[in-house]
Amino acid sequence: MNAVELSGVGKKYIIRHERPVFVKDLFLKAFFRRAKKEEFWALKDFGFEAAKGEIVGIIGENGAGKSTLLKILTGVTRADEGSVKIEGRVGALLELGAGFHPELTGRENIYLNGSILGLRRKEIERKLDHIVEFPGIRDFIDTPVRTYSSGMFVRLGFSIAVHMDPDILLIDEVLAVGDILFQQKCLDRIKAYHQEGKTILFVSHDLGTVRTICEKVLWVAGGRLRRLGKPADVVDEYIVSQMEQKGPAAAAEAVSRKRSVMTIAGVRILDSGGNPKNAFSTGEDMIVEVSYEAGESVSSPTFGIAVHRGDGLYICGLNTKLDHVLRETFLGKGAVRLTYPKIPLLTGTYALSVAIFDEQALARYDFHDRRYTFSVSSPYLAEGVFLLNHKWTK
Numbered sequence: 387m388n389a390v391e392l393s394g395v396g397k398k399y400i401i402r403h404e405r406p407v408f409v410k411d412l413f414l415k416a417f418f419r420r421a422k423k424e425e426f427w428a429l430k431d432f433g434f435e436a437a438k439g440e441i442v443g444i445i446g447e448n449g450a451g452k453s454t455l456l457k458i459l460t461g462v463t464r465a466d467e468g469s470v471k472i473e474g475r476v477g478a479l480l481e482l483g484a485g486f487h488p489e490l491t492g493r494e495n496i497y498l499n500g501s502i503l504g505l506r507r508k509e510i511e512r513k514l515d516h517i518v519e520f521p522g523i524r525d526f527i528d529t530p531v532r533t534y535s536s537g538m539f540v541r542l543g544f545s546i547a548v549h550m551d552p553d554i555l556l557i558d559e560v561l562a563v564g565d566i567l568f569q570q571k572c573l574d575r576i577k578a579y580h581q582e583g584k585t586i587l588f589v590s591h592d593l594g595t596v597r598t599i600c601e602k603v604l605w606v607a608g609g610r611l612r613r614l615g616k617p618a619d620v621v622d623e624y625i626v627s628q629m630e631q632k633g634p635a636a637a638a639e640a641v642s643r644k645r646s647v648m649t650i651a652g653v654r655i656l657d658s659g660g661n662p663k664n665a666f667s668t669g670e671d672m673i674v675e676v677s678y679e680a681g682e683s684v685s686s687p688t689f690g691i692a693v694h695r696g697d698g699l700y701i702c703g704l705n706t707k708l709d710h711v712l713r714e715t716f717l718g719k720g721a722v723r724l725t726y727p728k729i730p731l732l733t734g735t736y737a738l739s740v741a742i743f744d745e746q747a748l749a750r751y752d753f754h755d756r757r758y759t760f761s762v763s764s765p766y767l768a769e770g771v772f773l774l775n776h777k778w779t780k
Contacts, residue, residue: 388473389554389585390436390459395468397429397454397609428454429609432468438553439583441576443600443617445593445624451609452589456556459587474553474585475504479543488532492523492542495531499546513549520545520575521568541568548575555579558589573599593621594747598708618741622750648684648751651677651719653740653758668764668773669728676740677721686713687751688743691724694756696735701771703739707747730772731762 401424429451436442444452457463458470460478486495496517500510518524521541526534534542547555557576576586576599590596596603596617603620605613613620657663658671666672674691689712690705704724706712712722737756743749766773 387438388435388471389438389440390434390473390587391469391471392435393433393469395429395432395455395458395465395470396427397451397458397463398466399426399428400424401426427609429458429465432606432609432611434604434611434614436554436585436587438473438585439580440602441580441586441588441600443596443603444587444589444606445591445596445603445621446606446612447628450606452606453558454609455606456558456587456589459554459556472554475551476554476556477547477550477552478556479540479547479558486531486539486543489530491529492527492531492534493518495542496546500550505550513551517545517549520549520571537568544572548579552584554585554587556587556589593625594707597621597747618750618753621748625749647682648678648680648687648716648742650740650742650752650754651679653677653738653754655738655758655760664760666729666731666760666762668731668733668762668766672726672729672760674724674726674738674740674758675721676723676742677719678716678742679719680716682717684716684744684751686745687716688745688747689722689724690739690741690743690747692739693731694737694739695771696737699771701731701736705741705743705747707743707745713745729762730774731764732766732768732771732773733762733764734771735759735761 432451432455434442444455446452454463456478458465459472460476487498490498493514496514497507497510500513501507518527521538521544523534523538523542526538531539531542544557547557555576573595576588579586580599588596588600598617600617602615603613603617604611605620605624613623654662654675654677655664656673656675657666658673660673663672676689676691678689680687686707688705688707690703692703693701695701706722736759738758738760739753739755740758741753742751744751764773
């Protein structure tokens with residue numbers, strides 16, 4: 387079931403072009419001259435769907451129409467054409483301090499925002515301590531928010547948005563204001579929301595985060611939906627498009643260089659003794675060896691390996707950037723290994739995707755999508771994907 391459905395949505399603004407005039411011209415202008423008007427469509431024939439429990443990334447240049455899209459979804463502004471269907475309560479963090487009254491304290495703004503979202507006072511009081519603790523600004527909660535720093539603004543705004551327990555959470559490029567620790571805290575909360583089956587629309591210029599946490603990505607360009615698809619595919623195409631603005635030659639050179647700088651030379655699936663193996667039992671060690679060739683020095687490339695079940699279910703994705711390992715310079719031929727100790731997978735067929743990205747996990751050097759398969763058999767009859775360690779007691 388979809389949480390968000392848009393079809394043929396358009397939003398039009400009127401831009402008035404008017405030259406400055408002298409005072410003596412005002413009378414004549416009022417009667418004989420009219421300012422020139424121009425229609426500007428911030429969104430045109432825009433449509434997409436977001437399923438319940440899905441994290442959808444939204445990318446695009448400044449002015450592409452991303453914020454207008456989110457304002458339509460929250461009801462801040464109305465579409466001039468098309469249909470918008472929303473299932474559930476919407477919580478939004480659209481702009482820094484949006485919805486805050488500068489003369490009210492942080493505590494008073496919590497109550498104000500909560501009431502706007504339709505919560506009763508008792509509900510807000512029940513959540514109040516959690517809202518205050520999350521951003522770490524308890525010492526300032528009873529001071530006017532006009533005295534807050536930009537970081538305090540966004541931290542309180544995010545805390546209010548997530549603790550009002552919306553069914554759909556909209557986030558528009560505000561996490562970049564917080565420090566690294568708070569950004570991670572926010573991302574952890576977003577992942578927890580996802581596990582709870584909530585829907586999240588995430589607008590960001592941080593393409594690495596979009597690629598990591600989102601299940602699909604919308605690319606908005608000129609008020610229209612240019613591309614919708616898998617995060618890696620859409621982000622890569624978007625990066626190339628940005629390079630093309632510097633000229634076709636620069637884009638072609640960048641794509642060629644990206645593909646030739648570092649490649650996946652081979653992948654082997656091994657047992658604990660380093661012997662090739664493709665059939666495992668639950669609880670055995672499994673090693674994935676990725677051979678590479680670097681034609682020039684590459685600083686801290688990101689190696690990533692993902693496991694998929696035979697039916698396409700995405701099980702787990704790991705990479706060296708998130709694990710803060712192998713952050714060194716690579717040159718020539720070599721191999722890296724990822725060990726899965728005592729694999730807990732149940733009986734089934736599985737596939738591995740292997741990739742090499744740049745240091746920021748943005749530009750992709752090479753990618754092998756579900757190209758390497760292995761099987762697991764388990765003497766334990768159970769349903770699901772994993773055999774979790776467990777113990778029955780009485």
